[in-house]
Amino acid sequence: MKPYKPQEIEPKWQEKWAEKKIYQAKDFDPKPKFYTLIEFPYPSGAGLHVGHARSWSAMDAFSRKKRMEGFNVLYPIGWDAFGLPAENYALKMGQHPSQTVAENIARFKKQCQDLGLSFDWSREINTTDPKYYKWTQWIFLQLLEKGLAYRAKTPVNWCPVCKTTLADEEVLADGLHERCGQPTEKRQQEQWLLRITQYAQRLLDDLGLVDYSPKIAIQQVNWIGKKEGINIVYEIEKMEEKVTVFTTRPDTNFGATFIVLAPEHPLVEKIVVEEYREKALNYVAAAKAKTEEERISQGRKKTGVFTGCYALNPLTNLRMPIWVSDFALMSFGTGAVVGVPGHDLRDFEFAKEFDLKIIRVVVGPDGDASEILKPEQVQEQEGEMVNSDFLNGLSIAVATKKMMNYIEQKGWGGRQTIFHLRDWVFSRQHYWGEPIPIVHCPKCGIVPVPKKDLPVELPFVERYEPSGTGESPLAKMTDWVNVKCPECQSPAKRETDTMPNWAGSNWYFLRYLDPDNEKELSSLSKMKYWMPVDIYQGGFEHTTLHLLYSRFIHKFLYDIGAVSTSEPYAKRRSHGIVLGPDNRKMSKSFGNVVNPDEIVLKYGADTLRLYEMFMGPFDQTTAWSEKGLQGCSRFLNRAWRLFQENVREEETPGHLLKKLHQTIKKVTQDLEELKFNTLVAALMEFINDWSDSYLSQKDAELFTQILAPAAPHIAEEIWCEVLGKEFSIHQTGWPQYDEKQMIEEMTTIIIQVNGRVRGEVKIKDQISKIKNEVENEAKTNERVVKYLQGKKIKKTVFVPGRLINFVV
């Protein structure tokens, strides 16, 4: 028998697959299309990660099955090569990013090919290719033209290590930069922003049109953070000015006792009375100077200053002191809060700190109607209104509606919907990104580069370290920066900020459809054929980053008629990450990184692919185990041997034929549902049965076919070299299972007494469905008899073909 040598057979078939171009997708093919998308990688210096290998080989198996089922499958890949990590890596290597990126791409590509992934390489794209980013820039100009890109001086997140601004989505909950892990700061800086907020409602609503796994959809809903409330305008005593607050709980307004303004609120300056002025302005200055980190480190301890003015609560005629405190955020609502200390814990803490009046207007389910003195008494959620005139006795929900109507009728305010989602900070002060195609002219102002002059190519610079001054390194390139204004021809300067790394990934899946198009980002007819993406597989960490951004951009492109669908991805699933053998995140510093190259060299790509699918549920985080890998290697070796020794020129025995059809069914279903772990288990179960038996040539072919998606090389080798079939197995059809072959002639019926298993009986399948027959059989069962002796059977529960339960 020939030994199984993956190191010999794998490269052989990889070459032949490439030569025969069997994985190329065909535009406009009459077969039904299927577009499988994986997140294209950033080609890091570390090379392919076993995490990449996991999701790509699983989706490869999925795509291979789709192809065999007769779909015209598009499974493409490209490179997301702009951005901070690429720049940082190049700096570390002392090379230009264009060089390191090219090297890294070459390595990644080789690694993908060594894994035998069925990507359509004819459609490979690279976001740093000027022919590609021409269209990234074109999209920016379209956004500008439609007023969705604008410049503003806003507080932005700043990473002092990477020396650049960041989007909110790039800053983690504890204020750390998601890429480098260092603390970020807030800075005021003139920035390009994109009005993603204008699409907030549609991004929310249209989640109903797509099939995203619930946790992805829910996280997007939370991030968009729609809140419906009301803006209430209060008169300020002895002043012209009025103060507007946003609240979702107007029902508690009979309990409102004070107002708090954010330190940045423009009203502070105007209304603060002389006596308190100095103290207040000092507080404002101090609050503005605080970093995020400092604010967080103070915890919930409330600080603040009084302005000396009072707003009037029209419901109660109560004079509500107006305070300034940094717990009110200028970036949320109107930057002003009405304090209801009895029914909001934060307001309570503030009132306690500064000895402000507390009124109870809700009695909770505990019935406590006493004066509110302790935080535990603050009833925020449920209860019945009290001390609230026309609201008394109503539930919170009813009272809220009633009060909203009342306020609107009285003309004190109007309903307002707000979102947590912020506009997207879209400029970075770095070299390695798409130049923003803008010219700043002293006469004409902001002038877009004419579309015929795109792309604005990134100039080659020797020194591209970030300056840290808030200016992009491109600013030093005077030759490049100084241009004539496209409008008036007078001397002007180019925009030197570049786009964030998310820019190129907003629309890359459209470019795969038409990678060489020089006239448009992708042709409408090709989009009409291929779009939407049928399944998009990626990391959960991109839910509120890339996934949300690209939906926004796609909707915009749809609105201007540049794409054919309103949503880019029909279905989205995420996968779990692969941890190191020590159960920690793989990282150089832990020394627990597993390199796929070494695994391929030692065990072969098929073993690696199989193990990555087998290691655990696809959407769940799992630790790497070399032992588990060996189990998969053994499986392939056993299968290899069985194909050589246990295939006969005879009909397959009945029990094994039945198992084969059951396995075909299981593999078919599991692949469709992305249950890769149980699909591999099913294949293993089958060969365990096969090892005591034999298959006919015809049935051995069927098994090879269902093995092919998961282990494509060994399947091809067996197909062509052992079974003597024609190249290629991956272009054959998908086996159909035959329900008739799966029928069992004998069924095991479980016998229970009082719900406890007391015995079992094997009987003919037809008989197992007849109650009387089974009951007689069961009552005389040797093991069961003693449990029934001397007892009276009160009830008999019979599940046809499954079990019988005597209740005594």
Added chain:
RNA sequence: GCCGAGGUGGCGAAACUGGUAAACGCGCGAGAUUUAGGAUCUCGUGCCGCAAGGCUUGUGGGUUCGACUCCCACUCUCGGCACCA
């Protein structure tokens, strides 16, 4: 605090619409083969017990003839969000 996911053998995990809990793999034990190791093959392997039998899906309760699965309460772990009005 809020939102989400999860807790099953020594380990990774299975279990359809409520119907034999632990499939498959790892590990472990015994044996075969081998000069030895490794590899391979065979058998065994949830826990307690010599056995009969009993116990077992984070904890406590409930519904049911029957619960990993459904309901209620609690608890722990992980992911996300958070002075968000």
